[in-house]
Amino acid sequence: MDFKNVAVIGCGKLGGTMVGCLASRGFNVTAVDVSEAAVNALNNGEAPAQENGLDELIAANKEKITATMSHEDAILKSDISFVIIPTPSDKSGAFTNQYAIHAFKEIGKALAKKDSYHTVVLTSTVMPGSTRSVLLPVLEENSGKKCGEDFGLCYSPEFIALGTVIRDYLNPDFYLVGEFDKQSGDYLEYVNNAVALNHAPTKRMTLENAELAKIAVNSFVTMKISYANMLADMCEKIPGGNVDVVSDALGMDKRIGRHYLTGGFGYGGPCFPRDNVALDYAGRKLGANTILLRTNDDFNRNISPRIVERINTYLNADDTVSVLGLSYKPLSHLIEESPGIYLCDSLASMGYRVLGYDPLANEYAKQALKNTLILDDLEECLNQSNVILVTNNDDVFTSLSANDYLGNKDSVTIVDFWRCLPDEIKNDSRITYVPLGKCLDDETAAKNLSSLWN
Ligand SMILES: NC(=O)c1ccc[n+]([C@@H]2O[C@H](COP(=O)([O-])OP(=O)(O)OC[C@H]3O[C@@H](n4cnc5c(N)ncnc54)[C@H](O)[C@@H]3O)[C@@H](O)[C@H]2O)c1
Secondary structure (H helix, E strand, O other): OOOOEEEEEOOOOOHHHHHHHHHHOOOEEEEEOOOHHHHHHHHOOOOOOOOOOHHHHHHHOHHHEEEEOOHHHHHHHOOEEEEOOOOOEOOOOOEOOHHHHHHHHHHHHHHHOOOOOEEEEEOOOOOOOHHHHHHHHHHHHHHOOOEOOOEEEEEOOOOOOOOOHHHHHHOOOOEEEEEOOHHHHHHHHHHHHHHOOOOOOEEEEOHHHHHHHHHHHHHHHHHHHHHHHHHHHHHOOOOOOEHHHHHHHHHHOOOOOOOOOOOOOOOOOOOHHHHHHHHHHHHHHOOOOOHHHHHHHHHHHHHHHHHHHHHHOOOOOOOEEEEEOOOOOOOOOOOOOOHHHHHHHHHHHOOOEEEEEOOOOHHHHHHHOOOOEEOOOHHHHHHHOOEEEEOOOOHHHHOOOHHHHHOOOOOEEEEEOOOOOOHHHHOOOOEEEEEOOEOOOHHHHHHHHHHHOO
């Protein structure tokens, strides 16, 4: 097998990065988007979406990239096309297919004009059954051709985290390939083997198993996060308790592993919460017992209110509190379901003066938060606040010194959600340092612990 022409349909946060990565691995990429801005950006050698390192990657590979608004152009010029369009959740929590249906109609019409075999790969996250029962018929109706004979169809999601999409895409743990027909699976495996820098293995299966596996991976990871947050809560209540020590021990067990087992704050962002809710919806519809998933979601949504209650005990009515970290995680500009945004909103509605700062998400936070003053100058933010909440472990915050945090004040309280600040800060007598996930009062904790055996 030897082909070099691929298409990417939908050039947002994930698709835009795939365009750059595929081009960097030697493929000629025709990129399609319904957004003129995205198409123009790519044709000018610029990133169509915000992602770490993407501008440079697209610029370095612009000779291999052509962008267009015509699905037909892209399908006729390529042997395989990856579809990465939005699949927003509806009220029930299920992923919707309307954008995918539009894209597949256009692809179907183009397939009608194509003589050679073409593989269509859906990468977007969908409800199990969508690829075969909803989208395959759209391709067949609009092309007048038969799937498995004239063209092939796969469902193959990516496991990437925003902020590190390029690295994750090029170095996956494994490839998840759901295939309608063997030939399309072979075509996809050929591309994957040419893309991966790390010889990642492939798991091939039916479309439905792959659709389920994709959501289940994300949902399982959220359970690990919740578990670590539960341990963090318990560690605060036992003498000498330290969630990092306990998690390190758990992580040594190969059945568990250390990744995503660091208690700190709840999960947020555009994928984790909604994937968990969608899996629960799918399970309930199928008559499975998914109480585990609902409990996980409830548990996660309760973390921020509990933390607000706890922080409230450190605050006086006239305090100015600053929240450092407004995106749902470091290196991201996204504030969707961000616990930092929740903190700002809640503390401000309790009457505190709240300031916010984020290295990337300030503009979005300004639009979302009417009762919080978002400052573009970190130094000013630190100067004005006597209580500082460090909600994520961005280098911008972990590289600050004790004097930076103190600014023009004599003392300051710092709540360190991820226990990520340097020892200099922890040991400074002018700073009241509050790490989450660690016990701060051994004596009381020891007394409380005695209730376990008395
Ligand atoms: N972003 C992530 O971290 C991530 C991770 C895993 C899976 N996913 C899944 O990937 C899919 C896309 O996510 P995203 O974050 O890249 O979305 P996005 O909103 O950033 O980008 C989607 C792009 O598709 C374009 N588009 C919409 N309809 C189109 C059509 N008919 N033809 C061509 N282009 C079209 C939009 O203009 C946009 O540029 C979703 O299903 C998401 O759940 C995303």
